[in-house]
Amino acid sequence: DMETCYKVFRSEVIKDLNLRSFRFDIEPEITAKIFKNRKLRVYEMPITYDGRDYHEGKKIHWYDALPAIWTLIKYRFVN
Secondary structure: OOOOOOOOOOHHHHHHOOOOOOHHHHHHHHHHHHHHOOOOOOOOOOOOOOOOOHHHOOOOOHHHHHHHHHHHHHHHHOO
């Protein structure tokens, strides 16, 4: 799940991505652009995740997934 935890990059990598998204679609944009760049490697690390509900601070809803999905599709086929 790309939106679950932290991501670590060198500052020049993020600066070169030319990010355009806001809100919850920023992480899919980062993920799509990183995977498109064949010079970069992605490492996954296991984490422990404790889900939250709305009262504990979770503010993302099912409809927040729509811009994220669109972002992944858009950056898959567009430079």
